[in-house]
Amino acid sequence: MSLTLGQIVESLGGTLVEGQPDRVIRRIAPLESADADSISFLSNPKYLPQLAASQAACVVVAPAQQAAAQARGACIVADNPYLYFARLTQLWKRAHADAAAAGVHASAVIHPEAVVHPSATIGPLCVVERGAVVGAGTVLKSRVTISEYCQVGERCLLHPGVVIGADGFGFAQERGVWVKIEQLGRVRIGNDVEVGANTCIDRGALDDTVISDGVKLDNLVQIGHNVHVGEHTAIAGNAGVAGSAHIGAHCSIGGASNILGHLKIADGVAISPTSVVMRSVTQPGLYTGIFPLATNAQWEKNAATLKQLHALRERIKALEKALGAPRSTNGN
Amino acid sequence: MSLTLGQIVESLGGTLVEGQPDRVIRRIAPLESADADSISFLSNPKYLPQLAASQAACVVVAPAQQAAAQARGACIVADNPYLYFARLTQLWKRAHADAAAAGVHASAVIHPEAVVHPSATIGPLCVVERGAVVGAGTVLKSRVTISEYCQVGERCLLHPGVVIGADGFGFAQERGVWVKIEQLGRVRIGNDVEVGANTCIDRGALDDTVISDGVKLDNLVQIGHNVHVGEHTAIAGNAGVAGSAHIGAHCSIGGASNILGHLKIADGVAISPTSVVMRSVTQPGLYTGIFPLATNAQWEKNAATLKQLHALRERIKALEKALGAPRSTNGN
Amino acid sequence: MSLTLGQIVESLGGTLVEGQPDRVIRRIAPLESADADSISFLSNPKYLPQLAASQAACVVVAPAQQAAAQARGACIVADNPYLYFARLTQLWKRAHADAAAAGVHASAVIHPEAVVHPSATIGPLCVVERGAVVGAGTVLKSRVTISEYCQVGERCLLHPGVVIGADGFGFAQERGVWVKIEQLGRVRIGNDVEVGANTCIDRGALDDTVISDGVKLDNLVQIGHNVHVGEHTAIAGNAGVAGSAHIGAHCSIGGASNILGHLKIADGVAISPTSVVMRSVTQPGLYTGIFPLATNAQWEKNAATLKQLHALRERIKALEKALGAPRSTNGN
Numbered sequence: 001m002s003l004t005l006g007q008i009v010e011s012l013g014g015t016l017v018e019g020q021p022d023r024v025i026r027r028i029a030p031l032e033s034a035d036a037d038s039i040s041f042l043s044n045p046k047y048l049p050q051l052a053a054s055q056a057a058c059v060v061v062a063p064a065q066q067a068a069a070q071a072r073g074a075c076i077v078a079d080n081p082y083l084y085f086a087r088l089t090q091l092w093k094r095a096h097a098d099a100a101a102a103g104v105h106a107s108a109v110i111h112p113e114a115v116v117h118p119s120a121t122i123g124p125l126c127v128v129e130r131g132a133v134v135g136a137g138t139v140l141k142s143r144v145t146i147s148e149y150c151q152v153g154e155r156c157l158l159h160p161g162v163v164i165g166a167d168g169f170g171f172a173q174e175r176g177v178w179v180k181i182e183q184l185g186r187v188r189i190g191n192d193v194e195v196g197a198n199t200c201i202d203r204g205a206l207d208d209t210v211i212s213d214g215v216k217l218d219n220l221v222q223i224g225h226n227v228h229v230g231e232h233t234a235i236a237g238n239a240g241v242a243g244s245a246h247i248g249a250h251c252s253i254g255g256a257s258n259i260l261g262h263l264k265i266a267d268g269v270a271i272s273p274t275s276v277v278m279r280s281v282t283q284p285g286l287y288t289g290i291f292p293l294a295t296n297a298q299w300e301k302n303a304a305t306l307k308q309l310h311a312l313r314e315r316i317k318a319l320e321k322a323l324g325a326p327r328s329t330n331g332n
Numbered sequence: 333m334s335l336t337l338g339q340i341v342e343s344l345g346g347t348l349v350e351g352q353p354d355r356v357i358r359r360i361a362p363l364e365s366a367d368a369d370s371i372s373f374l375s376n377p378k379y380l381p382q383l384a385a386s387q388a389a390c391v392v393v394a395p396a397q398q399a400a401a402q403a404r405g406a407c408i409v410a411d412n413p414y415l416y417f418a419r420l421t422q423l424w425k426r427a428h429a430d431a432a433a434a435g436v437h438a439s440a441v442i443h444p445e446a447v448v449h450p451s452a453t454i455g456p457l458c459v460v461e462r463g464a465v466v467g468a469g470t471v472l473k474s475r476v477t478i479s480e481y482c483q484v485g486e487r488c489l490l491h492p493g494v495v496i497g498a499d500g501f502g503f504a505q506e507r508g509v510w511v512k513i514e515q516l517g518r519v520r521i522g523n524d525v526e527v528g529a530n531t532c533i534d535r536g537a538l539d540d541t542v543i544s545d546g547v548k549l550d551n552l553v554q555i556g557h558n559v560h561v562g563e564h565t566a567i568a569g570n571a572g573v574a575g576s577a578h579i580g581a582h583c584s585i586g587g588a589s590n591i592l593g594h595l596k597i598a599d600g601v602a603i604s605p606t607s608v609v610m611r612s613v614t615q616p617g618l619y620t621g622i623f624p625l626a627t628n629a630q631w632e633k634n635a636a637t638l639k640q641l642h643a644l645r646e647r648i649k650a651l652e653k654a655l656g657a658p659r660s661t662n663g664n
Numbered sequence: 665m666s667l668t669l670g671q672i673v674e675s676l677g678g679t680l681v682e683g684q685p686d687r688v689i690r691r692i693a694p695l696e697s698a699d700a701d702s703i704s705f706l707s708n709p710k711y712l713p714q715l716a717a718s719q720a721a722c723v724v725v726a727p728a729q730q731a732a733a734q735a736r737g738a739c740i741v742a743d744n745p746y747l748y749f750a751r752l753t754q755l756w757k758r759a760h761a762d763a764a765a766a767g768v769h770a771s772a773v774i775h776p777e778a779v780v781h782p783s784a785t786i787g788p789l790c791v792v793e794r795g796a797v798v799g800a801g802t803v804l805k806s807r808v809t810i811s812e813y814c815q816v817g818e819r820c821l822l823h824p825g826v827v828i829g830a831d832g833f834g835f836a837q838e839r840g841v842w843v844k845i846e847q848l849g850r851v852r853i854g855n856d857v858e859v860g861a862n863t864c865i866d867r868g869a870l871d872d873t874v875i876s877d878g879v880k881l882d883n884l885v886q887i888g889h890n891v892h893v894g895e896h897t898a899i900a901g902n903a904g905v906a907g908s909a910h911i912g913a914h915c916s917i918g919g920a921s922n923i924l925g926h927l928k929i930a931d932g933v934a935i936s937p938t939s940v941v942m943r944s945v946t947q948p949g950l951y952t953g954i955f956p957l958a959t960n961a962q963w964e965k966n967a968a969t970l971k972q973l974h975a976l977r978e979r980i981k982a983l984e985k986a987l988g989a990p991r992s993t994n995g996n
Binding site for chain 3: 457461477495502514515592622623
Binding site: 027028029030033080082083085086087089090092093105107123124125141142143157159160161194196197198214216218219220232234236237238250255256273274290291292293294295296299300303304306307309310312313316319320323 | 771773789791793807809811825827830831833835836837838840841842843844845846847848862864866869870871884886888902904906920922924935936939940941942943945949950951952953954955956958962965966968969970972973976979980983986987
């Protein structure tokens with residue numbers, strides 16, 4: 001597995017400085033573990049000290065770091081080194097992976113009334129049910145289920161164990177017994193969507209669940225029925241989105257965070273990992289709600305006090321009144 | 333796909349008012365997206381404004397809303413419109429879905445010593461191991477595993493990727509090394525249970541893990557070994573129940589909530605989404621423990637103060653003492 | 665299914681007291697549900713009252729409890745009864761389970777360039793991709809995927825639905841669109857590792873994701889790319905470890921807890937269930953961060969006050985200043 005520096009800049013652009021085009025690169029590596037056969041990259045100026053110490057044959061840097069990089073040896077100057085690195089991993093994979101032949105693995109179970117584009121790849125032990133549609137260039141890795149009438153767009157990548165179109169969780173009650181609401185909607189997934197391993201996207205109850213173009217879902221994510229996820233939003237592992245929530249475009253939803261049902265999240269919202277969204281979020285920005293970690297002993301004291309927090313506020317108010325203190329402007 | 337209003341009331345009851353029995357319905361839809369071929373429903377009086385504006389051919393309403401509905405056009409009057417809607421989705425599915433033929437898909441792997449009722453449906457790429465039992469009318473969608481000697485009752489529905497009867501997480505320690513406790517119990521699932529996609533129910537260590545009649549589990553739920561879940565309890569997506577916890581009947585366990593091991597939850601308890609149950613809950617009611625979301629800047633200030641919460645209480649006590657303030661009745 | 669007390673002590677050691685070696689044991693059971701054909705164990709002196717009441721034919725106890733146990737009837741005295749119990753479950757399983765024949769189930773899909781040790785067991789509907797390695801004595805239960813070039817050591821046990829080596833969640837941004845970083849690393853799993861049902865371990869971006877010898881992962885755990893998990897660490901169900909986190913040896917990571925990316929956790933750290941690790945943990949010990957559960961009404965009051973917590977601290981400071989109170993030593 002190798003590429004020359006010349007092949008790299010020919011394919012991806014950028015300017016090769018202080019380097020020979022025929023220099024052979026055998027690995028892509030982080031700065032600190034790169035060796036003399038590696039290409040590396042500097043995406044954040046805070047890693048400049050690691051740049052100087054790196055053994056890499058060549059480092060991709062932004063124009064502002066060219067001087068520092070050049071002092072060390074060969075570099076490729078590119079406007080966005082991290083994006084260049086992403087493109088380089090893609091070039092590397094194309095150059096070295098077997099051409100994954102499109103087509104349906106013999107062990108997959110495809111309903112005769114499913115529509116699978118000839119350029120799609122259906123891996124081993126997948127299930128594509130009646131009326132389901134899989135678009136051009138889409139790859140289902142092993143053991144993916146696409147349920148009845150659900151649609152997956154073009155150039156999507158679905159990892160092992162994904163379940164598209166299981167029933168949403170909907171029941172009415174009749175004297176304490178749950179009565180199933182049949183889930184009559186579908187899942188519609190746009191183009192260039194990636195879905196992580198064992199992630200589940202439920203079909204809609206009446207209307208559809210919608211995953212827009214360019215959305216990226218990590219592993220073990222739960223998307224409830226009738227959720228809409230806007231374009232180019234990313235949702236990290238273990239997160240959950242409850243039924244009928246609408247998430248805007250270009251959002252970043254942190255790992256293990258949860259969005260409760262029927263909420264609306266504006267475009268450009270970032271939710272910190274493990275945080276819980278209980279009300280709609282109308283303004284872009286970063287939102288957080290995490291109980292801080294402490295030693296168990298400290299936590300026990302603070303958690304016990306937390307149960308009296310409202311009472312503490314009342315005691316502060318009483319003290320302020322007793323002292324004739326001016327009311328705080330910070331609330332009451 | 334269509335049913336007439338006459339067919340609907342003939343099957344499900346209710347009183348058709350201001351409508352023609354031969355009116356053809358082609359869709360079930362929410363009030364706001366219903367068109368002139370749709371039937372819709374009003375389950376909550378707060379949506380009355382949407383009723384007036386709806387284009388639906390017919391709306392299912394409670395007796396109290398008959399006047400309002402009648403003013404708009406055709407309606408079906410039923411005591412519990414949401415339950416009527418659930419029954420209507422079932423009628424719709426029966427009328428339009430292919431008769432899912434009972435039987436075992438050719439790609440499923442059924443151990444010769446497993447017992448599968450002839451009226452059960454085993455979907456593609458399922459695994460039913462030695463001694464496992466699948467009851468009458470139960471449906472295993474694709475890629476479900478029922479491990480050795482586990483039992484699934486009648487009329488259950490298990491969604492893709494479900495794993496019944498993997499080993500519980502049990503180990504002893506010997507000088508820092510984990511020694512496996514073989515999990516010798518089973519999973520026993522009652523009748524009319526639904527299990528969501530990629531949900532896992534572990535087998536018991538010595539005794540069995542028990543899921544009672546009418547329980548509904550959503551996707552990606554983790555049920556530990558020796559858990560008991562009481563009748564008609566519902567557990568939403570991403571929730572976790574640790575080993576040997578006993579949950580009562582008619583409970584609602586919110587999404588991504590967690591119940592720690594060996595606890596008892598009384599009948600009729602509701603746990604809010606993402607909340608953590610650390611002690612047994614002996615009284616019915618709604619319980620919550622969620623860190624409120626804020627902008628990240630606000631959260632940082634509050635989270636920093638939270639770490640000193642116990643100290644703040646001490647400072648309030650000192651102030652009260654200095655002022656000779658009366659001790660609060662809210663605690664100390 | 666039965667063993668005699670004599671067979672048990674012959675295999676596992678310990679001293680049989682007040683019992684006949686030819687006494688037949690038909691069940692292993694907890695003290696409270698044991699019957700006259702059962703063997704049970706007392707691992708914690710706090711269960712001594714249950715010992716006296718137990719119907720068990722024989723109880724395994726520590727030397728300190730021999731007198732109490734002997735007063736009741738037959739016992740086996742062993743230094744660590746819980747460890748003895750673990751070994752007994754293993755003996756029981758070996759004596760009664762069918763010899764699980766090593767080999768590859770006919771329905772599994774094994775790439776011709778995968779390397780599966782002849783003593784490994786590959787269950788139904790597993791997928792082992794090109795270049796993957798499965799070591800001696802390792803068992804893949806049903807529906808496990810081992811992706812390209814990933815390595816699983818010896819004597820490992822992987823439960824149904826496990827996904828080893830899906831792509832890590834890595835993207836660069838180009839004008840709001842995610843650009844995939846191909847994940848070129850592998851997953852390397854050591855010896856004696858157990859992986860629970862539907863758990864996912866992602867492949868590394870450039871370097872490998874590493875799971876060390878003796879690690880135990882429960883169900884539905886998410887391990888991100890380039891994570892390292894140290895020897896004999898246990899991670900309970902629903903937990904998540906974000907990319908590039910390094911967890912030490914002999915740690916216990918509670919269920920549904922989350923460790924954010926790029927952090928380091930020292931050896932011997934225990935994290936309580938559902939807690940969030942936001943900073944590296946350098947000292948062994950037990951760490952916790954859980955919002956306490958309360959009735960919903962109480963929680964609403966406390967959560968509302970929590971949003972003003974920083975402001976409350978300012979009000980306390982103002983009161984202290986007004987009173988001329990001595991500054992607390994507990995912080996400011």
